[in-house]
Amino acid sequence: SQKIEQNSEALNIQEGKTATLTCNYTNYSPAYLQWYRQDPGRGPVFLLLIRENEKEKRKERLKVTFDTTLKQSLFHITASQPADSATYLCAPLLNRDDKIIFGKGTRLHILP
Amino acid sequence: SAVISQKPSRDICQRGTSLTIQCQVDSQVTMMFWYRQQPGQSLTLIATANQGSEATYESGFVIDKFPISRPNLTFSTLTVSNMSPEDSSIYLCSVEGPTNEKLFFGSGTQLSVL
Known part of the structure; x- marks a missing residue:
């Protein structure tokens, strides 16, 4: 069955450094991969989508990579700030009409 | 973007009762999705x-x-019927964006069943 793995351990990063989160998937080949941010007590908020033919995508301080050979996506936040502290969820999709299935998410703490 | 209002935001319920969660969107959408997020788990x-x-x-x-x-x-409404403590969770409604490439979520309903 399809499996999505995100680091379940919380990630602590010093303010100003780059935070890198990992999303690994097995048993399928998604054409798209989404990343969401979720704050406590709130619903997830969409951040970025990357397609299988895009190796990298950027949005302000965010960068996402998609390696279909390794079956992995990396999510980077550069010049991290305490306000970036949240849980980040990845969601690989087979196609645009596919139902969206989420990983468990990684909790990120940016330490001042 | 879509604005989604969900209520109640939280509730504490007794075992065996039912709770109806409401979800209102500020625009017309074809599909609405209901997710559950149990403690420490992903959205299902x-x-x-x-x-x-x-x-x-x-x-x-x-x-x-x-x-x-x-x-x-x-x-849309979602009813959680004949509740048990195992139903304690966050329930979220969501809709797709116009290009079907992302979801917008309500802020969720935190349900605790005693």
């Missing part, structure tokens, strides 16, 4: 609700336990 899709037809349930979820209504293109 419960069902997809289309206006004018019965909801489509995912494996492990049944209509008798989670009846859904979708009376129009901007509104």
Whole structure:
């Protein structure tokens, strides 16, 4: 069955450094991969989508990579700030009409 | 973007009772989705609700336990029936963006069953 793995351990990063989160998937080949941010007590908020033919995508301080050979996506936040502290969820999709299935998410703490 | 209002935001319920969660969207949407997020777990899709037809349930979820209504293109309800403590969770409704490439979520309903 399809499996999505995100680091379940919380990630602590010093303010100003780059935070890198990992999303690994097995048993399928998604054409798209989404990343969401979720704050406590709130619903997830969409951040970025990357397609299988895009190796990298950027949005302000965010960068996402998609390696279909390794079956992995990396999510980077550069010049991290305490306000970036949240849980980040990845969601690989087979196609645009596919139902969206989420990983468990990684909790990120940016330490001042 | 879509603005989704969900209520109640939280509730504490007794075992054996039912709770209906409402979801209102500020624009017309074809499909609405209901997710559950148990403590420390990922979001799990419960069902997809289309206006004018019965909801489509995912494996492990049944209509008798989670009846859904979708009376129009901007509104849906999810009922959690005959609740047990195992139903304690966050319930979220969501809709797709216009290009079907992302979801917008309500702020969720935190349900605790005693």
